[in-house]
Amino acid sequence: MRVITVGAGLAGLTCAKMLAARGHETLVFEASDGVGGRVRTDRHGDGFLLDRGFQVFFTAYPAARRHLDYGKLDLRSFDPGAVIHDCGRREVLSDPLRDPASALPGLLARSASLTDKLNTVRLAVELGAKGARVGSVSEVEIEDTSTREYLYGAGFSRRIIGNFYSPFYGGIFLDRTLSTSARVFQFTFAMLATGKTTVPARGMGEIPAQLASHLREGSLHLNSPVEQLLRDGGRVVGVRAGGEEHEADAVVVATESPEAAKLTGERTPEGAVGEVCVYYELSGEADGRKVGLAPEGEPEPFFNNTAELSAVSDLYAPEGRGLLSAVHVGQLDLSDGEVYRRGVEQLSEWYPDADFRPLAVYRLPYCQFAQPPGVHRRTPANLTGTPGLFLAGEFTEDASINGAMLSGERAAQAVMETRWEAR
Template sequence: MQSTPRVIVVGGGLAGLVAARHLAGGGVGATLLERAESVGGRVRTLERDGYRFDRGFQVLFPAYPAVERELDLEALDLRRFTSGATIARPGRRSVLADPRQRPGTIPATLLNPDITIGDRLRVARLWWELRGTDPDRFFDGDNRARDADESIERYLLERGFSAGFIDRFVAPFYGGITLDRSLSTSSRVFEYTFRTLAAGGAAVPAAGMGAIPAQLADRVRAVGGRIETEAAVDAVSSAGSSPRVTTADGTNYEADAVVVATDPPAARELTGVESIPTAARACVTQYYALSGDESLETGKRLLLNAVDDDGPNHVVPHSAVAPEYAPADATLISATYLGESEASDSELARRTQITLESWYPDRRFDALETVHTDRIPFAQFDQPPGIHDRLPDARSPDGTVYLAGDYTRWSSIQGAMRSGRDAAKAVLEDLSR
């Protein structure tokens, strides 16, 4: 009688969890090894003193195809951001909204001094152009919607968008998505996310972004997969017919296949695949508490810093979007700085206070209390034009070792989840032979 194939998944981020679920569901014995105390990788939520702090500024795009396929969105009890943003600069704040969702915002949007009528028409035209495109075509080889790739900035300039619109809105808005305010990121990322945001907006689970890997872990166990935490993997060997995984405590796991689903630097070290990208985009997100009766008067919209200065790229009104993120008597906001700032936590808090007081000249923010800081040196891999043509795929490592990670697709929750499913499919196909 033939024994059940055994597969080890190294890494408990979104890619590893999705891979383990599909492997176990496909009839193999899947064991996931995660070095931390809990799964989630870069997607985590810390709960402390009645607050919920996601690991850096993170949101879920519910219209991502992999999100719709892999998650029970109703069970996540999503709290949605209002589309658009508040564009802030010293002495002035203006609203850019999506009138399709909130017709009452049409007057404020039309009167927005930061956006021209021409730019509004170009946004509508671009949305109409991209809405009918199969999202997989933005990245998938010969089926790509466009063969050429270019920076986001060049892409927008070629379509006639004004420099003011790009500098004041797109740069900080996409600075939050790509951690690249210079807009040197691949335009394929812009097209995919623009289409997805227009289709479904952005949201967070009521229990924080950590609810996403928690749900995926439950689904792994429900189909018979095993998850072992605090199991740091030091080596993966593809020699011979059975690959071997060795953990830091000297435990050896032999299997019929191994899926490496760690962060990019660790994946390159474990597999030797040189095409795994390791150039990083970093950020610092700092959370602040205000008294419960204070508000940033932006509703559930992001506040975008229209000026490229020492202040934060954007500010998020977390408890306005999701009241569950803060105690009833407090307001929780955050500010995100792009790159690895050398400034101390107190200096960053001071910069945020100065920035807020410039945006709200009739208010003081002396009561701004720093309650948590996340410094994330590897939040995303860098995605310049052309990089997606050079990324590895699931079968790039030698032997029966496979890759699962957004670095096989593109840096996003969509890329991570899709890569996990792709890796599981490759393993199951090869084992069936």
């Protein structure tokens, strides 16, 4: 078959990789100048590696294990747990099962009660066991409520939710209110409990680059936005890109949800969550290989979480220099000057012995599709009602690297199964 994939993000690349491995002719059209979609890494003029938004990679992701060579990615791990910063007070909360050295400091931390700490260990054991059997958010079988309601129902106190769960999972969901589906929380918690939290040594962009390396030379077309789908009667038979028509037996649209809806006319999830990611050159030390968190408070802190990326992988910064990433999940329209000013005020309080030089601001209004309770039962299928048209993208599964790659995998399977049935 000849299959065209629209979009070279993780879903589109996984789909094209699978089809190419089965001997099908694949063409991938990407509107931007590189692969990866929202998972890309830029090289700053001073030699820093800046991911387009703070992102991490969970090694336990089932779909990723099937498609990526972890050794070649040279994954570097964060330490389990986090550092809580509250009014000049600094406390470490961690998982004693994975980080025994933090057991005593964690036991003495005032950010959570002893009952909360025991509940967290219990949840790690229960969801860790479940994680070995669950391949995606859609396979999590619980009554779907918000994450905050789920945590209260599981016996956690307002103290630990405000001090830890709100900023930690707020950094993953980009939603400090924890109104995100509890199914997403359970799956993510299971991934954390059964694997490591990492980044590739040379940036998150190494993930799509590895997927793209499996494509046949000449099959990837960058700077080539698809203008429309070609239709013959009720069937999709190709695309128009760059003013030229390209025919195909099947077309897989693997763009972000809004673009997919616009191009195909299919119903896709609406709503989005975003972030402002700010990078600073760091002189001094921050939290090492643990993530720094800002608990709930009045007024709300400007940054939700920070990460000393150069402590996790020294390749993120030139030799002898440091790189700090900080994430704001509120206003996306503040000026650079205001972002830097408010950010440095908070960072100087957290790390009084360090200095910060602003490097870059990334405003990312669409990082994930919104995932309120119940949304995953309404996500579109990979196989549409239009012959020849398929969908791939996290919006058919869940908003994660695993969801994107799993969607690409299932789209490729749908293409091949549908074609053989037609014959």
